[in-house]
Amino acid sequence: MINFKVQFSLLFFLVLNFFNAQTPFEYEKETGYKGNNIPGLTYIEDSFNFLVLGDFGRVGDYYQKDVARELGNATVVLDAEFIVSVGDNFYPNGVQSTQDYHWISSFESIYTNPSLYTDWYVALGNHDYRGSVQAQIDYSKISRRWHLPSRYYSKTFEIENGEKLLLVVMDTNPFIEDYHKSPEKYDGIKKQDTLAQTKWLEQTLGTSDPSIKWKIVVGHHPLYSGGKRKTDKNTLSFEKKFANVFEKYKVDAYICGHEHDLQIIKPKGRKTAQFLSGSGSEVRTTGNREGTIFAAAEPGFMTFSILKNKLLVQTVKANANGAQVLHQHEISK
Template sequence: MRKLMCFTGFACVSMLFIIAVSSWFFIHDLDVSSPNDVPIQSINLMDPQRNERSFRILLVGDTGGIPILETTWAQRGVKEMMTIVAEEKDIQMVLNMGDNIYFTGPTDEFDPRFESRFESVYDSPSLQVPWLTIAGNHDHFGNVTAEVEYTKRSRKWYFPSLYYKKTEEFNGTKIDFIMIDTISLCGNTKDIQNAGFIEMLRNESHDPRGPVNITAAEEQWSWLESNLEQSDAQYLIVSGHYPIHSISSHGPTECLRQRLDPLLKRFNVNAYFSGHDHSLQHFIFEGNSGHKINYVVSGAASRADASTKHIKEFSKDNLRFNYPEKSWISWSPVSQLGFRKGGFIYAEFRHDAALLDFFDKNGKQLYATVIPIRQIPSDTATKSTISPFIEI
């Protein structure tokens, strides 16, 4: 008990020290904006026919705030820019890529952090749309089932099951959003669950070593393959917390490279969206018969990591963009505690292609790309879209 109290005191003092040091860095190393960083202006162009021509979303990840401070400086800046873009573009949905409550996930569906880390943060009228949510590794440190249950208590939090399908249509064009739980498929980054903050800190960190429940993982793999095979959507989007490809601190997820990526290629998935690494990244890899698959990381909603630890694993042909740019120091408490950089992605699905705009917390457009409409495999186009598994 004496050792635990000592460790607890040490951890608390360490956290306060890090915050104090980070605050000093923040004051002396502010992210000074250039003239090109002027935030975009909301002009509130509400086109009554817009919904017939496109479907518009924001893509965010790792929104879960931080202990003591609740929300980060970067997160508040990102939220303000999300609000402006959401109002101007009249968005219809947000994809939320996991790590929703740092550092240990909720205790139950009544956990006050749902309010302090989500509801009271993303409270702008333009953000009151469905937030399609999945779990991250930090959510699984706590009671991840509570996040599913919280769907019943929130007007915008949408997390009906650990994995699910959501279909949207606009004037004959269909989008299938396949939301998966990569922690159940691949395992967590620490061998701990439903534990407190101190226990989480003491536990060894490692790459995912495999699912805890192999039977449940195989059921999800079967569900995923069935839904991909049966989809006749012009856009087929798979979203999970762990990235398949990443140049940043965590890097690629080998489990997903081995089992998920072949499915994406087999069924001509348009894109795989993820979070986990606190950055914005875009990769393009060849699929089947000339089809190209886009891999997008959006995990910078509350903090940003400039690490390029795994960049040598990728060619310039595959890696198209990454943010933040590499700094003189690969790890900084200023960045990790969310005092400086952050970002998100706006995606607009049209009848012929999807347009993706990458923004930082100042509203500066960092990068843009186009995702062509899907080439539906011939053996898939004739199949029924009715799935024997869960579909929301």
């Protein structure tokens, strides 16, 4: 039996630790980190965190350097596990090889915060198809942080107490009909087997693993948009192909880009919420549609934090003046 003195000492220790608890940012600043905090960015102790960036590779121009700087700061603030790229990694025409200078000018020399030397899970965009997709896959063997093992793939992460997150990365490009009309522009597009990928997608999402608590799908093209492509036939067609599939397999979130803005959309009656983060460098005017929860024509990215039955998504604006949290959205299981 623990005596009163031991009980009191234990209680005192716990209370002292509570009041002395440091955030990841506070710890890093004490050890010499030179970056800045992001006011309003919520860190949840013990949460599983990752960041989402899209449509970024522009040799540091437009807003790319500003977004890269604040992406690094946010990774420190949240102690994030990894980064997700939703595609259009290199403008305007992808890369030609693993030695293409675009790797240096648009990636390695831009995302230089030490926190960003973590795992990047990468999707392919339409501009990536204008160069060598195979070169981006092969770069996974050269770079410690670049992960693109194949055109589409999945990865499972342990979150807490044996529960897992299933991250499914699609190659949405072969499902866009207009690209097949210009095969000379989109290298290898006609060779892609959409039936095989759809079968793989359904098998992967249909997992019987009871430890999978969260299902998140990543792709380049949106299911929905209130922006430039709101009524585009390719957007409407993509929704018809996959919105019901995601509902069938109870996908919690679909993460995408393609539109150069920041949007959160969840149409009435749908389980799957769409998070569009496509303003990693260039910004375009956006707007609303049925189900729009948030939309902003601002440069930036999104952060995802999972703890127990909650998923917190924070939308961050980044420019030359710093960073600002524009919106927070929570999903509860």
